[in-house]
Amino acid sequence: MNQRRLEIIFLPLALGLLFIAGWHFAVIGSHTKVFPSPLAVYRGFAELSRRGVLFPYIGASLLRVGAGYGLALMTGIPAGILLGSVGWASRAFGPLIQFLRPISPIAWIPVAIVLFGIGTTSTVFLIYIASFFPIVLASMNGVGAVPKMYTDAGRNFGLSKGKLLLRVVFPAALPSILIGLRLALGIAWLVVVAAEMIAVDSGLGYLIIDARNAGKRYDLVVAGMLLIGVIGLGLNILIRRVETLRPVQWGFRAE
Amino acid sequence: MSAPPSPGNRKLHVSDLDVTFGANASRVEVLRKINLEVGEGEFVCILGPSGCGKSTLLNVIGGFLPASGGAVTIDGERVTGPDPRRIFVFQERGVFPWLTVEGNIGFGLSKLDPAEKKKRIDHYVKLVGLVGFEHSYPSELSGGMKQRVEVARALAVNPDILYLDEPFGALDSITRLIMRSELLRIWRAEKKTILFVTHDIEESVQLADRVVVMSSRPARIQTIVEIDIPHPRDLSSPRYLELRDGIFGEIGLAHKI
Amino acid sequence: MRLLRKLLPLAGIAILLLGWDLAVRSSSSMILPGPGKVFLALVELARKGLLVRHVVASLFRVTWGFLGAVVFAIPLGIILGWNRRLGLSVSPFLEILRPISPLAWIPIAILWFGVGDPSAIFIIFLGSLLPMTVASMNAIRSVPQIHVNAGKNFGLSDLELLRRVVLPSILPQLFVALRLTLGVAWLVVVAAEMIAVRSGLGFLIVDSRNAGDRYDLVIAGMVLIGLIGIALDAGIRKVEVR
Numbered sequence: 001m002n003q004r005r006l007e008i009i010f011l012p013l014a015l016g017l018l019f020i021a022g023w024h025f026a027v028i029g030s031h032t033k034v035f036p037s038p039l040a041v042y043r044g045f046a047e048l049s050r051r052g053v054l055f056p057y058i059g060a061s062l063l064r065v066g067a068g069y070g071l072a073l074m075t076g077i078p079a080g081i082l083l084g085s086v087g088w089a090s091r092a093f094g095p096l097i098q099f100l101r102p103i104s105p106i107a108w109i110p111v112a113i114v115l116f117g118i119g120t121t122s123t124v125f126l127i128y129i130a131s132f133f134p135i136v137l138a139s140m141n142g143v144g145a146v147p148k149m150y151t152d153a154g155r156n157f158g159l160s161k162g163k164l165l166l167r168v169v170f171p172a173a174l175p176s177i178l179i180g181l182r183l184a185l186g187i188a189w190l191v192v193v194a195a196e197m198i199a200v201d202s203g204l205g206y207l208i209i210d211a212r213n214a215g216k217r218y219d220l221v222v223a224g225m226l227l228i229g230v231i232g233l234g235l236n237i238l239i240r241r242v243e244t245l246r247p248v249q250w251g252f253r254a255e
Numbered sequence: 256m257s258a259p260p261s262p263g264n265r266k267l268h269v270s271d272l273d274v275t276f277g278a279n280a281s282r283v284e285v286l287r288k289i290n291l292e293v294g295e296g297e298f299v300c301i302l303g304p305s306g307c308g309k310s311t312l313l314n315v316i317g318g319f320l321p322a323s324g325g326a327v328t329i330d331g332e333r334v335t336g337p338d339p340r341r342i343f344v345f346q347e348r349g350v351f352p353w354l355t356v357e358g359n360i361g362f363g364l365s366k367l368d369p370a371e372k373k374k375r376i377d378h379y380v381k382l383v384g385l386v387g388f389e390h391s392y393p394s395e396l397s398g399g400m401k402q403r404v405e406v407a408r409a410l411a412v413n414p415d416i417l418y419l420d421e422p423f424g425a426l427d428s429i430t431r432l433i434m435r436s437e438l439l440r441i442w443r444a445e446k447k448t449i450l451f452v453t454h455d456i457e458e459s460v461q462l463a464d465r466v467v468v469m470s471s472r473p474a475r476i477q478t479i480v481e482i483d484i485p486h487p488r489d490l491s492s493p494r495y496l497e498l499r500d501g502i503f504g505e506i507g508l509a510h511k512i
Numbered sequence: 513m514r515l516l517r518k519l520l521p522l523a524g525i526a527i528l529l530l531g532w533d534l535a536v537r538s539s540s541s542m543i544l545p546g547p548g549k550v551f552l553a554l555v556e557l558a559r560k561g562l563l564v565r566h567v568v569a570s571l572f573r574v575t576w577g578f579l580g581a582v583v584f585a586i587p588l589g590i591i592l593g594w595n596r597r598l599g600l601s602v603s604p605f606l607e608i609l610r611p612i613s614p615l616a617w618i619p620i621a622i623l624w625f626g627v628g629d630p631s632a633i634f635i636i637f638l639g640s641l642l643p644m645t646v647a648s649m650n651a652i653r654s655v656p657q658i659h660v661n662a663g664k665n666f667g668l669s670d671l672e673l674l675r676r677v678v679l680p681s682i683l684p685q686l687f688v689a690l691r692l693t694l695g696v697a698w699l700v701v702v703a704a705e706m707i708a709v710r711s712g713l714g715f716l717i718v719d720s721r722n723a724g725d726r727y728d729l730v731i732a733g734m735v736l737i738g739l740i741g742i743a744l745d746a747g748i749r750k751v752e753v754r
Binding site: 007008011012014015016019034035088091092093094095096098099100101102103104105106107108109110111113114115186189190191193194197198205208209211212218221222224225226228229230231232233235236 | 520521523524525527528544597600601602603604605607608609610611612613615616617618619620623695698699700702703706713714717718720721727730731733734737738739740741742744745
C-alpha cells in the first residue's frame with residue numbers, strides 16, 4: 001500500500017518536473033520572443049499578487065459561479081424531480097430541454113447582454129443557463145431510475161404523493177443528481193471564464209483576454225490558465241467529497 | 256385437500272380473481288379464477304415454478320396491481336391499493352440504501368413521538384437479531400442481515416398481514432435455513448398472518464400451515480395441502496417427508512435425478 | 513392514446529413558443545424578437561444562401577477538430593489506461609487541464625496559428641481531446657479483470673488481448689463518450705467562431721448583433737445551433753445502436 005501512495009505522489013511530480021524542464025529548454029531553444037518560460041509565469045504570479053489583483057479576480061470568478069450555480073441548483077433539482085415523476089411532463093418537455101442544451105452558453109451571450117447589459121448579472125445569467133440543463137436532466141434521469149420497489153414500499157407505508165417524493169424518490173435519486181451537479185459545476189467553471197472574456201472587467205477570464213490585448217503579456221495569460229485549471233480541479237475535488245458522504249455513498253459503489 | 260379456515264376466523268378472501276395483461280393481440284392471461292381464503296394468524300405458502308404468476312397474485316392481493324376480474328377482500332373491505340396494515344416484504348433489495356438500519360426500521364413510524372419510536376425500533380432490532388448494527392448502512396450488511404432489516408421494518412408498523420415475495424431467494428442455502436427458522440420464531444412471537452410466495456418445495460413444507468400449489472400459466476390453484484406437523488418441525492420425520500413427496504408428486508416431478 | 517404521446521413534445525414546444533411570443537409582446541421591447549420574426553429571419557438566411565454556408569462552415573470545423581482529437585485521444589487514452597504507472601503520472605495533469613475552458617486557449621491559439629480557421633479547429637481539437645482521452649482511459653480501466661484473465665488463459669498475447677477482448681469490450685462506452693464529446697465540440701465551435709473567424713453560426717450570432725442589432729438573426733442562429741446539436745446527437749445514437 002505504501003508503495004502505491006508513493007507512486008501516486010511521485011510519478012506525477014517526476015513527470016511535472018520533466019515537463020517544466022522540457023518547456024524551459026523549448027522556450028530557450030526556439031528563441032521565442034513571446035511565449036513565456038516557466039520562470040516568467042512564476043514571476044507573473046508574483047506580479048499579480050503584488051498588484052493586488054490575484055485574489056480579487058479569483059474571488060470575482062468564484063462569486064459569479066456561486067451565484068449562477070446556486071440558482072441553477074435550487075431551481076433545477078425541483079424542476080427535474082417534478083418532470084421526472086409526472087409522466088407526461090417528461091415527454092412534453094424532455095425534447096425541449098434536449099433542444100436547448102446543445103446551444104452553447106456563449107451563444108446566449110447576446111441575449112444576456114440585451115436582458116442584463118454588460119456586467120456581472122449577465123455572467124451569472126449565463127452560468128445559470130449553462131448549469132441548469134445538466135442539473136435538470138440528471139434529476140429527471142435520477143428520478144426515472146428509482147426502482148419501483150422503493151416507491152411501492154413507500155406507498156405501502158401509506159405515504160402521500162408529496163411525502164413519497166421527499167422521503168423516497170429524492171434520496172433514491174440523489175446519487176444521480178450529484179453526478180449531474182458535479183458535471184454542472186465543471187461546466188459552470190468553464191463558462192464563467194468564457195463569459196468573463198466577453199462581458200465583464202474582472203475575474204480570471206478577463207485577466208487572460210486583457211493580458212493579451214493590453215500588452216501581449218503571455219506570461220500572465222499562462223499564469224491565468226494555470227490558476228483556472230487548479231481552481232477548477234479544486235472545485236471538482238470538493239464536490240467529489242460530497243459523494244463520499246454516508247447517505248449517498250451507496251450510489252457510488254460498484255455493487 | 257385441506258380444510259379452509261372457519262368462517263369466524265377468515266381474514267383474507269380472494270374470490271374469482273382474474274388477471275390479464277396487455278390488450279388485443281398481446282393479451283396474456285396470467286391468473287384465472289383464483290379462489291383462496293386465509294385465516295387470522297395463518298402461515299400460507301403460495302408455491303409454484305418461476306414465472307407461473309404467483310408473484311403477480313401476491314402483488315394483486317397487496318394492492319400493487321389491479322385485478323381484471325374478481326376481488327380481494329380483507330376483513331370485509333375490498334382491497335384497492337397498498338395499505339400500511341398489510342406490509343409487503345420484497346427481496347433484500349427493498350431496503351432503503353440511504354437510511355441506516357434504525358432509519359429503515361423506523362420508516363413507517365413517523366406518526367409516533369420520538370421516545371415511543373425509539374422504543375419500537377429497539378424492540379424490533381432485538382427481535383431480528385441486529386443489535387449493534389443500528390447505525391450501519393445497508394451497504395455494510397450481508398444479504399441475510401438486509402433481509403432482517405426489511406422484515407423488522409415491516410413488523411414495526413404492526414401490520415395485520417405480511418406478504419413475503421421469495422424473500423430468501425437471493426441468499427445462500429445456509430443463510431436461507433437460518434432465516435426460515437428466524438421467520439418462524441418471529442411469526443410465533445408476533446402472531447401475524449403471513450402469505451409467503453416461493454418456488455422452493457422444501458421451504459414451503461418447512462414453513463407453512465397450508466401450501467397452495469399453483470400450476471403454470473394461466474395460473475390456477477392446483478391443490479391446497481395442509482401441513483399438520485407441529486413446530487419446531489423435524490426435517491427428517493416421516494410425516495415431513497411424506498408431505499414433501501406428496502407435493503413433488505402433485506407437481507409431477509420425479510424423485511431421482 | 514399513442515398519437516397523444518407522440519404529440520406531447522410538440523405541445524411542450526408550442527407552450528414555449530407561446531410563452532416567448534407573449535413575453536415579447538408584453539415587454540414592449542424593441543430589441544428582442546418574437547418567434548414570428550425569428551422564423552422570417554431563418555427564411556431570409558435560406559434565401560440568401562447564407563444558411564447553408566454558415567452551417568457548413570461550422571460543421572466543417574467541428575468535423576476536423578473532433579476527428580483530429582479522436583484520432584489522438586483514443587490511442588492515448590488506451591495507453592494511459594492500460595499502463596498503470598503512466599496513467600498515474602499523467603492523470604493529475606489531465607485533471608488540471610480539464611477545467612480550463614478551450615476559450616482560455618484562444619490567445620495561445622492566435623499566437624501559434626494566427627486568426628482564422630486553423631485557430632478555430634485547434635480550439636475544437638483541444639476541447640474534444642481531453643474529454644475523449646479521459647473517457648477512453650476510464651473505459652480501459654473498467655474492463656472486468658475476469659475477461660482479461662480469460663483471454664490470457666487462452667494464451668493471447670498482449671496485442672491480441674487488446675484487439676480481441678479489450679477493444680470490443682469498451683466499444684459501447686467509447687460510443688457514449690464520442691456522443692458526449694461531439695456535443696462538447698459543437699458547443700465549443702460556436703464559441704471559437706465568435707472570436708477567430710468570419711463564417712459559421714457562432715460568427716453569425718456575433719456579427720448580427722454587432723453589425724446592426726439584428727437579434728432576429730441572433731436567435732435564428734441559436735435555433736439552428738440547437739437543431740443541429742440534436743441532429744448530431746441523434747446521428748451518433750443511430751451508429752451506437754448498430
